[in-house]
Each structure stands twice: as C-alpha cells, then as structure tokens.
Amino acid sequence: MRHFKTLTKSVTATFLVIVASMLFASSAVQAASKTFTYAMYGDVKDWDPASAFSLEVMMLANVYEPLVWYNPPGSKEQFTPALASSWSVSDDGLTWTFKLRKNVKFHDGEAFDAKAAKGALDRTISMKKGAYYIWSSVESITAVDSYTLVIKTKTPQPLDLVASSQYGAYIYSPKAAEKGADWFNQGNAAGTGPYKVRQWDKAQQVVLEKNADYWGGWTDSNFDRVILKVVTENSTQLQMLKAGEAQYISLVPADMVESVNQESKLSAYAVPSWKNSQFLINTQKAPTDNKKFRQALTHLWDYDTVVKDIYAGYAEVARGPVPATMWGHNSAIKAPSFDLNKAKQLLIESGVTPSEWNVSMAYIGTSEAYKNSALLFQENARQAGVTVELLPGTWSNIWDKAKNLETAPNLQSMTWWPTYATPNDWLIGLFRTEKKALFNLSHYSNPEFDKVLNKGVELEGSNRKKAIQLYGEAQQILMDDAVAIFYADIKRRVARDSGIKGLQANPAYDAVFFHKLSR
Amino acid sequence: MSTSLPSVANRSLRIEKFRFFLSSNVLFVFGAVIFSLIIVLAIFAPYLAPYDPVKINFSEKLVAPGLTHLMGTDELGRDILSRVIYGARTSLVIGITVLILSISVGVPIGLVAGYFGGRIDTILMRVSDVFLAFPPLLLPIAITAALGAGLFNAMMALAISWFPWYARIMRSSVLAIRKELYIDAARAMGVGHGRIMIRHALPNASTPAIVQASMDFGYTILAAASLSFIGIGARPPTIEWGLMVALSRSKFLDFWWTAAFPGFAIFVTVLAVNLLGDGIRDLLDPKHGDLS
Amino acid sequence: MRRYVVKRLLMMVGILLGVLIITFALSRLLPGSPIEMMLGHRPTQEQIDLAREEFGLDKPIPVQFINYVSSAVQGDFGISLRTHRPVLEDLLGRMAATFELTTLAVILVVIVGIPLGILSAVRQNTLEDHITRTFSIAGMALPMFLVGMVLQMTFYGWLHWLPLQGRMNVEVLLDYPFEKYTGIYLIDTLVTGQWQAFKSAASHLVLPVLTLALASLSVVIRMTRNTMVEVLNEDYIRTARAYGLSRRLIYYRYALKATLIPMMTVVGLTYGFLLGGSVVVEFIFDWPGLGGYVVGAITQNDFPAVMGVTLFLATIYLGVNLIVDLLYFVVDPRLRAS
DSSP: HHHHHHHHHHHHHHHHHHHHHHHHHTTTTOTTTTTTEEEEEEOOOOOOOOTTTTTTTHHHHHHHSSSEEEOOOOSSSSSSSSSEEEEOTTTSSSSEEEOSSOOBBOOOOOOOHHHHHHHHHHHHHHHTTTTGGGGTEEEEEEETTTTEEEEEESSSOOOOHHTOOOOSSBBOOOHHHHHHOOOOHOOOOOOOOSSEEEEEEETTTEEEEOOOTTTOOOOTTTTTTEEEEEEEHHHHHHHHHHHHHSSSSSSSGGGGGHHHHHHHHHHEEEEEEEEEEEEOTTTSTTTTTHHHHHHHHHHHOHHHIIIISSSOOOOEEOOOOOOTTTTTTTTOOOOOOOOOOHHHHHHHHHTTGGOOOOEEEETTTTOHHHHHHHHHHHHHHHHTTTEOOOOOOOEHHHHHHHHHHTTOOOOOEEEEEEEESOHHHHHIIIIIIOOOOOOOOOOOOOOOHHHHHHHHHHHHOHHHHHHHHHHHHHHHHHHTTEEEEEEEEEEEEEEEEOOOOOOOOTTTTTSSGGGBBBB | OOOOOOHHHHHHHHHHHHOOOHTTTTHHHHHHHHHHHHHHHHHHHHHHOOTTTTTOGGGTTTSSSSSSTTOOOOOTBBBBHHHHHHHHHHHHHHHHHHHHHHHHHHHHHHHHHHHHHHHHHHHHHHHHHHHHTTOOOOHHHHHHHHHSHHHHHHHHHHHHHHHHHHHHHHHHHHHHHHHHHHHHHEEEEEEHHHHHHIIIIIHHHHHHHHHHHHHHHHHHHHHHHHHHHTTTTTTSSSSSHHHHHTTTTTTTTOOOOOHHHHHHHHHHHHHHHHHHHHHHHHHHHHHHSSOO | HHHHHHHHHHHHHHHHHHHHHHHHHHHHHSOOOHHHHHOOOSSSSHHHHHHHHHHHTOOOHHHHHHHHHHHHHTTOOOBBTTOSHHHHHHHHHHHHHHHHHHHHHHHHHHHHHHHHHHHHHHHHTTTTHHHHHHHOOOHHHOOOHHHHHHIIIIIIIIIIOOOOSSOHHHHHHSSOOOSSSOOOOOHHHHHHHHHHHHHHHHHHHHHHHHHHHHHHHHHHHHHHHHHHHHHTTTTHHHHHTTTTTHHHEEEEEEEEHHHHHHHHHHHHHHHHHHHHHHHHHHHHTOOOOOHHHHHHHHHTHHHHHHHHHHHHHHHHHHHHHHHHHHHHHHHHHHHHHO
C-alpha cells in the first residue's frame, strides 16, 4: 500500500505543478497597447551602422538616419529630405552639395553637424566593410561650414541615390565612431532616429524605445516601444501573430496567406519589392555552355504555374533581369513561353547528344519556393528528355561550390535585390565579367555586354535618359544569350494586425518605419 | 519401452507449447505482427500505395482525410497515405543499414580488443571512449553537417557514432569467454589467433551484441527522423517520415493530418520494433528479462 | 581514492583531446565558406580575403589545429562567425538556459520515474505493472519532436493555456526587471522578488521541460524497474524475507540502497541524454540555450562555434559521468575499500 501512496504522491505532485503553471499563465500580463512587436527571423548580428549589411536594417532604419530617404516608386517627389534638408549637384556632375538639418542631436547628446556627418561617412568608407563600396567613386568629403557638406567624386555618380541606401549610408555620432565596432556590437547605438535602443537580449529580442527629442516630433498615437523579437521558425511567427503577441511578421509562406486573411483581426498581403528570383545558367559548363540548350531550358519553365501556385500570386512573372518596378527596366522584354515542343526542337537543334541532356540544379534547401519550383522544373524537363539532378543545400555551401567552375552546377538559384536604387546593381553584380566569380555564377563573360553596361554606368549620374537606353540594350543582350531563367519579380508577403495604420510599402527598404505607425 | 510420445500427442504438445509462448508474450507477438506488416508495406509499396507519392498536384493540395485520400494530401497535393507507405521503405533501410555498418565495424574491433587485451585493448577502448564522450545526437548532427545534409550521410553519421558502443559490448563479452577452456585448448593445439576469434570467440560472444542491435533498431529510426526534422537528414524528394513532419510544421495547426499520420507511423514502427527487440532479448538473455 | 580521481581526470583530458581532433576535423570539413556568409549578402573579394586572413584560414591545417588547441586550453574558443563575439562568451551566456531546462527535466523524471519503476518492480505482473510498462514502452517509441509539436499545438494553439516559445514574456521582462545573478530565471526572479516575472518564467518552462521529461521518463522507469527486479531476486533479499523481516524494512533498508548505484547511473545517463535531446527541444521552442546554438552553428557553418559548443558539451557530459562515478565511492563502501 505504501508504494501505491508513493506513486499517487509523485503523480499528483506532477499534476499540481502543471495545473499551477497553467493558472499562472492564464493571468498573463496584457500587452501594452503602446508597444509594437515585430517577429524577426534572426538576431541582429552586426550593430555597426558602417558595416551592417543584413536584417539589421530593421533596427538601423529606425535608430539611424541617412542624408535622404528614397520614396516609393510613383511618389510625386523622388526623395524625402532626412538629415539633409536640400541638395544640389554641379553641372559637371562631380560635386554634390548637401545643406544639413539644424537643431538635431544624436541619442548620446552630441550635436549633429557637417563635421559629424563627414566623420561618419569617412569612417564608413575607410573601414571597407559591408556596403562601403557604394561610395567608391568619392574623392573627398568636406565640411564647408557647420551645416554644409560637399562631396566630390571622381566620375559622375548619382549620389542622391547612393546617400539614400539602406546600407552603409547612415550618420552616427562621432563619439560612437570613436568607440568603434566593439562598442556598437555590445548592443549600443547612437543615431538621430526616432527610436533609441533600450536593451538587447541576445538571441531573444531587441527593444527600442522612443527618442523623446526626435526632430520629427511625437504624437500620442505613436508607439512608444518596439520589440524586435527573434523567432526563427515560420510556424511560430504565425502563431504569435494569431495570438496577438506580435503585430507584424514579414516571412509568410504563400499558402498561409488565405488562412491569415480569414482571421478578422489580421491581414496578409503583398508589397512590391525589388527582389527577383532566377536560376542562373552556367554558360561555361556542358551542356549549358551551348546557347540553344540554354534557350531550350528557358522554355521548360512553367512561368505561370510557379507564380500562381508556388508563389500563390505573390510574384509576377519576371520580364528580364531587372524587376519591372525598377526604373530603367526595359519594358520591351517579355518572358519566354512555356513550350515543351519548342524546347524539344531547340534541344535537337543544339546538337548536344541526348545522352548528355543532364543538368544539375542547386538551390537553398530551406526555401519552399525554390524547392517546389525546382521539383516542377525537374518534372517538366523530364518530359522533354532532360534529366535534372537536384542539389539543395545551405547558401554558404552552394555558393562556395558555384563560384568554382569545377564544382559549379548548371543551374544556380539566385535571389537578388539592389543595395541602392539602380538597375545596374543586377547587371554589374550578376553578369559583368569577373576574373574570379563572386556572384556572376553564370560565369558569363561578354565584352560587348560589358561595354554597353559600363557606358551606362558612366552616364547614370549626368544623363539618366541615355543611361536608361543603354541599360535597356544590356538587358536585351542577356535575354538573347539566355544567361538565366528569370522567373519571378517577388512581392514581399507580410502579415499584420489589421488595426495597424501607416504601413507604407517601399521596395527601397527592407525595414518597417515604426515612427509612421499607429493603431 | 520407448520414452517418446506417440506422434499425434507430440504434435499437440508442440501446439500447446506454442500457444503458451504466444499468450505469455503478447507484446512480443503484437510487435512481430506489426513489424511484419510494415515489412510487407515496404516491400510491396508500389502495389499497395494508391497514388504516386511524388506527383505534384496543386489542385488537390491540403485536402482533408476522406474517401479519396484516406490520409489527406500535403501542400503539393501529394497523397499522404502513399507517402507514409513509401516512408516505411526508407525507415527500414535506415535501420538495417546503420546497424549493419555499426556492427561490421564495431564487432571486429571489440573482438580484437577483448581477445588480445593489453595495449591493443587499451588503445581501442580509449578511441571508442572519445566517441562515447559526445552526448547522444550531437555527434551525428555534427558529422552529418560536415558531410552535407542528406539521408545517406545521416546514416553514415549515425553508424560512425554508434560503432564504438558495439565495440564495447563485444569486447566485454569476449573478455568473459576468453578464459574458457575451449579457447585455451585451441591455442594449445596450435590454432591461429584469427581462426580462434572467428570460429570460437565470435559465435559464443555475439549474443549481447545481437540483443543490443535488436533494441537499437527503433532508436536508429528515431534518430534519423530527428535529424531530418532539424533539417540535416533526409531532404526532398526523399520520402522520410521525420522529414514529412518537419515540412508540415508551419501548417500543422490548420491541417493536422500533414503531421499526424507520419508521426503516428514513426510511433507505431518504433513501438513494434522495440517490442520485437525486447522479445528477442528475453529469448536470448533471460537473465535480464522482464520475467513475464 | 585520490589516485583514482587523478587517473580519471587524466583520462578525461586525453579523451577531450580526442574530441578536439574529431571536432576540428569535422569543422574543417564543413563545406562552404562561412567567411563569405558572415560578411553579409554582398561582400567584395577584398573583404573575403581580408576575413580569411583574420581568421587564420590561410595557414596550413596542422598549424591551425595547434593554434586552436593552445588557445582553447586558455579558454579562447575563437570568435563566432555569426555573432562576431568570442564563442566562449556566447556559450557561457547560454549555459544557464539549458541548465535550467535540463535540470528541471531530470528532477521531474526522477520524482516521477523512479517511484513508478520501483512500484512496477515491487508489484510485478500486477495491473499497475502492466500499465506502467506499456506506458514506458510506448513512450520510448515517441519521437521527441513530435511530442514537442503536439504539446505546443495543444496547450498553445488550441487551449491558449501556455506560451508558445521563449523564456519569458518580453513585456514582463521589461516592466518587471530582475538581476540575472545566476541566469536561471526561476531563481533570479524569486531572489529579486519579482512575482510576475517568476510566473512568466515558470509558464514558459512547462512545455519544454515536459517534452524533455516525457522522452526520458520511459527509459528511467524501465531501468529502475529492471534493476529493482534484479535486486529483489538476489539471494540476500530472499534470505531476509525467509527470516521474516518486514517488507517495508527490506524494501527501504536493503533493496533501495542497492538500487542507488544503478539509479545514479541512470540519472547521469539521463542528464547526458537530455543534453543531446535539448537540441531538438530548444529548436522547437526557440529556447536560447546551447542546443539552439548547436543547430544555428551547424546549419550556418560557423566552425569556431561548432567546435566550441561540441567541446563544451562533451566536457560537461564527461564531467557529469565523472561526478557520478565519484559518487559511487561515497555511496558504496565496497568500492572504497579497493
């Protein structure tokens, strides 16, 4: 009997513990309505605004400010003044003058002036980390007086675009600059933005709180506190949104959109972005070194089904290497047709023996979209007699292999977006000749293409119209050479609490501007 | 006068003995039956599965279990029942492969270590200690990551992490029988070490290893499923139950069948295999038994 | 006794060296170049080369290994490629979270499992025995990730009784701050007197601890039962019974003591098992502990972190085993004599 008692005792004890904690939990603290929670898929790694180049922008764009902000395409004005209240460029395009905003202070109390701006930019450029290269044509930065900054460049550059970049263009306090990267990486920040960093619990969350002295002012409807919570799994993010524990998530799986929209308090929708996806075709590895073979592959892709079903309508069929929403996009370009017969014909015309119709296809294994698109392609290719070997993996693995011709696959997944608002980002980054391949994973080298592109880049700052024409030509060359299967202009899917107002879709920035939000 | 029973009585006695065995080992029988079912499913998968397990069919995606799809469909429109059936193949292959690999490396090592003793023994056992110093699952995770994600590599990793265990078991049982008379006798007759190890030591000392293997089969399947779940084991288009559960994670709440059925399959299979293993252990090593 | 401890410690060092070799080989085998990954999505070739040099990747392998070992011995496990911070710092920061989780799970398992196992053994072949054994056999067949998912969905998704993930509600963390003396939230919040925070921490612990505990409960019940059964069949117990000693006396004075040693083994093994199992649980519940660190490090090829965390966990595991062995000496006078 004694032992029965022991048994009952231990089992009862366990139950009591569980029940008690459930009671505790049900008296959970109600979320303050002045707090906005954003579920982030990763932690902020690099806190230094000069070198950060990843999802840190979520935090950076609210804590720091650049000289100018780029407005969403279709706005009346192309830019909104931020730390620069006005600017102008000389006739030869080599000298930019920025008039700076007065009476602005950094979070650590330092005053914002031309010297501070110069100090921040100088440091960013000299550190050579992150996106510093956007300033690579800068010859000198001078603080002419307390509120005038003059930047001289070696060749004409669209510095207004560069200065609006979401990476590498933030202005930070000179005192912070002195303390350096180590100070930043402990979770410290000193910008001019509407929010200050209150604390950082590593791998858990970043907490921002309002900067009462912000030059842009505060109203009662603003959020006083923003929590950037680290939630790595999609399913968990979704749960939090549904329970009201988070108000915004930015990585919604396509097929979850409907179920989110069925909840009355939530809405999921797409915002335009400048992200696009393609499978780069290796132009130097058999059998894809054969142009007709490559063209055949572009006709084996089911463009409509991928966009409609796999991306659940949250992408548009790509029309060339540059997204249709980006200025400079060549609107004459159309996507290849999904045509099995045409593909078979091209395959035969290519002259490659059928036994060699084998291609390898590498993609990021954790992406549902890539995986499903690849599976579909594999099946369609099979019907044309082409065997596709699927090689999913992590980005670092496959990138490493793809850079080296010996280990590179025939097809390489690539999702690209620009560092600042320019079409040449794709053309240079993905397709200009590279001695040692970095991102030009098609291993494409066409001197004619390079020439046209470089001319366009030269003229982008001073003669934008001519540059657009040249960029258009460059895009057509890429289509003719079938360097990739361009398949999706991606719209970002976000899901949020429908009561939140003020969300503005701007493809130039991967961040949400919390200061503009209200409930 | 013969002491043997007439043949008719003999047969009914045997039937009685069998019945007795069955009734006193219900669980074992249960496990054996289920396991045989699973083997049948695995072997005859192409005939038993109602649909093509890899065919993508967007128009039928995420259909609830019903008459057309007994276990529903997943996010690509693939029939889950068919995938579960094919998954049986994968799991059985995993169990068999990992165990065969572990045993074929571990047993010889243990045999040599236990037989020769001395320095060879110490060295071999220190090496296996290093492998056993890793908390379970950690080494397989690290090895799989190093080799690259994939079912084959995951199996290699599991085997590499496991063989030291078999080496140990083999070694201790060889140590036990080494002092036996027949070993000494063989040596005295001039029989070579190798022959003694293979013909005498191995058969007599392998029971614990066999017992261990039968109990490990289930754990192997679980470990492989866990690796797939984290994302470093089986990858699409391999059909593996753990992978199926992982893929269903973001949809599980609204579409419970995408995770429930593969999860249940894992449970039932491992359960059956464990029961079977227990029974084998009881048969071969009654001292340890649950003495039912 | 001291000689034994010294001998064991020396052995531990030797084994750790072996562990180091294996993890070093593994981490260098990790395909892909984590360097590029660390630099953001658009590094220049120059940045890559600089980073390689900074991390010593341009030196030959044996040199790298020696450098690593000599720094590791001094406590420098290198810099994590993901967090840009010393690996050891990352690990120490996360240790408390995993410790809290696994210790609570072990306690739960011991409180529930051992009595159940004993009961089962004492009442062999009765209904309680069969129920317990069935439960434990079934429990061993359940994959931990499935249990975690189901618990999450049931208690959060469906019933909304318990939180989904993390260690504590962020609002509570901010509004009811407490000093993190130990890193174990349950203790820290109590010591600082923050009742709300304590409640939040406790409710966040329930599901992960349950998941971990359920996984090893079955094993512990089984092992306890088997050991107890063996002990009960020993001659000296039978003799005691024959002499007419009361059952209570027998069970508590003799049988229980005899099972103490194997039980310590079980607890030690459980701890080790849970350390490994915490990888899955921390993954599911976004628990900021060592297990989550492992998955992140491996999937992103953060080789200093992979080596550091493997070494760290192996050391803990060996340490636990050593402690258990030493406890044998304390508990069993027979061993002391030798």
